[in-house]
Amino acid sequence: MYLSLAGAILCLSLSAIRSSAVPVSAISQGPQRIFPTPATHRPLVIWHGLGDTANGEGIAGLMRDMKEMYPGIFIHSVQYPGSGSIDDERKAGFYGNASMQVDEVAETIRDIPELADGFDGIGFSQGGLFMRDYVQRHNEPRVRNLLTFGSPHMGIARLIPCRSSFDLLCIIAKQTAQKGVYTEWAQNNLIQASYFRDHDRLDAFHKMNKYLTRLNGELEAQPRAARNIASLDNLVLINFEQDQTIYPKESAVFGSLVPSAVNSSNPVIPMTENPFLWKHDRIGLRKLAKKGGLQYGTPDESCPGAHMDLDWGDEEGCGQRLVRRWIGWSM
Numbered sequence: 001m002y003l004s005l006a007g008a009i010l011c012l013s014l015s016a017i018r019s020s021a022v023p024v025s026a027i028s029q030g031p032q033r034i035f036p037t038p039a040t041h042r043p044l045v046i047w048h049g050l051g052d053t054a055n056g057e058g059i060a061g062l063m064r065d066m067k068e069m070y071p072g073i074f075i076h077s078v079q080y081p082g083s084g085s086i087d088d089e090r091k092a093g094f095y096g097n098a099s100m101q102v103d104e105v106a107e108t109i110r111d112i113p114e115l116a117d118g119f120d121g122i123g124f125s126q127g128g129l130f131m132r133d134y135v136q137r138h139n140e141p142r143v144r145n146l147l148t149f150g151s152p153h154m155g156i157a158r159l160i161p162c163r164s165s166f167d168l169l170c171i172i173a174k175q176t177a178q179k180g181v182y183t184e185w186a187q188n189n190l191i192q193a194s195y196f197r198d199h200d201r202l203d204a205f206h207k208m209n210k211y212l213t214r215l216n217g218e219l220e221a222q223p224r225a226a227r228n229i230a231s232l233d234n235l236v237l238i239n240f241e242q243d244q245t246i247y248p249k250e251s252a253v254f255g256s257l258v259p260s261a262v263n264s265s266n267p268v269i270p271m272t273e274n275p276f277l278w279k280h281d282r283i284g285l286r287k288l289a290k291k292g293g294l295q296y297g298t299p300d301e302s303c304p305g306a307h308m309d310l311d312w313g314d315e316e317g318c319g320q321r322l323v324r325r326w327i328g329w330s331m
C-alpha cells in the first residue's frame with residue numbers, strides 16, 4: 001500500500017522523512033549533567049512548507065536534531081495563525097493573503113526577545129518565499145543567513161500537485177485556482193495564485209499579480225527590498241534535482257521559462273540573464289553576489305532527490321550537510 005502510493009504522494013511536508021531517519025538524538029545516551037549554556041549559537045527561525053504545520057512531525061524532528069547539533073540554540077517555528085488549530089494552520093497554507101500572513105508573522109517575530117539581535121532563517125518550499133518577503137519588507141530584527149529549500153522564487157507555472165486524492169483542502173484550492181488564477185478573488189485569497197507565474201500569460205500575470213511581481217521587482221524598483229537582501233550575510237538557494245512539485249524546478253534558483261511563443265521548448269532563463277533580477281538588480285541579488293553572499297548552483301547547494309527530500313537521516317545527506325555548513329554560527 002505504502003509503496004504503491006509513494007509515487008503519487010508528493011512530499012510537500014517533511015513528515016514522511018522521519019520514518020526512515022536515524023535521529024541524531026540517538027547518539028547521546030546515558031545520564032548527563034546539564035549545565036546552563038550561554039546562547040552562543042545564532043537563533044534560528046524555520047518557516048514550514050505548504051500542507052505542513054509549525055509543529056508537525058517532520059519539523060519537530062528537525063528541531064530536536066538541530067538542538068542536539070547546537071546545544072542551547074533557540075529555534076522558533078513559524079505558526080500561522082498564531083492561536084489557530086492545526087486545521088487552521090494547514091488551511092492558511094492554501095488560503096489567504098500572502099502579504100498579510102507575512103506581516104502578521106513579522107509582528108510575532110518582533111516580539112520574541114531571543115531573536116532581537118538577529119537570526120538565521122530556513123524556509124521550506126513556500127515558506128522560503130515568505131521568509132524572503134520578511135527580509136525584504138521587514139527584517140527587524142535582521143536575518144543573517146537565509147536558506148531556502150526548493151522555494152518557488154520565480155513562481156510556479158503549474159499548480160502544485162496534491163499529495164493524495166483525499167487531501168480535499170488541496171484539491172478544492174487547486175480546482176478553484178484552475179477556474180481563474182488571475183482573477184482578483186484568486187489573487188487575494190489563494191496563496192498559490194499569489195506566486196503563480198504563467199510564462200504564456202505574462203500580460204495577465206503582470207496586470208493582476210501583486211505579490212510575486214512586487215517580491216521580485218518585476219515591474220518596478222524595490223529599493224528597500226534590495227537594501228535588505230544585500231544586507232544578508234548569505235542567501236543559500238537550495239534546489240532539488242528531481243523536483244517534480246515546483247515547476248519549473250529551476251524556480252528554486254530564480255530560473256523562469258521562456259514563453260512558448262518565443263521558443264516552444266521553453267528553455268530556462270537563469271537568474272543572471274533576467275533583466276529585472278540581474279541587470280537592474282531590483283531586489284539586491286547581484287549586490288549580494290558581489291560581496292560573496294549568494295550561494296547557489298553548485299553541488300554544495302543541491303539536493304539530489306525529490307522536492308523536500310533532505311535525506312535527513314544520513315549525516316552526509318544534503319539536509320544535515322547544509323545545516324552544518326550554514327546554521328549554528330556564533331552570534
Ligand SMILES: *[C@@H]1O[C@H](CO)[C@@H](O)[C@H](O)[C@H]1NC(C)=O
Binds near residue numbers: 099100188
Ligand atoms: C493583502 O495584504 C496586503 C498587505 O497587508 C494589503 O495591502 C492588501 O490590500 C491585502 N488584500 C486584501 C484583498 O486584503
Ligand SMILES: *[C@@H]1O[C@H](CO)[C@@H](O)[C@H](O)[C@H]1NC(C)=O
Binds near residue numbers: 263265266267
Ligand atoms: C529553443 O530552446 C532550445 C532548448 O534550449 C534550444 O536548443 C533552441 O536553440 C532554442 N531555439 C531558438 C530559436 O532560440
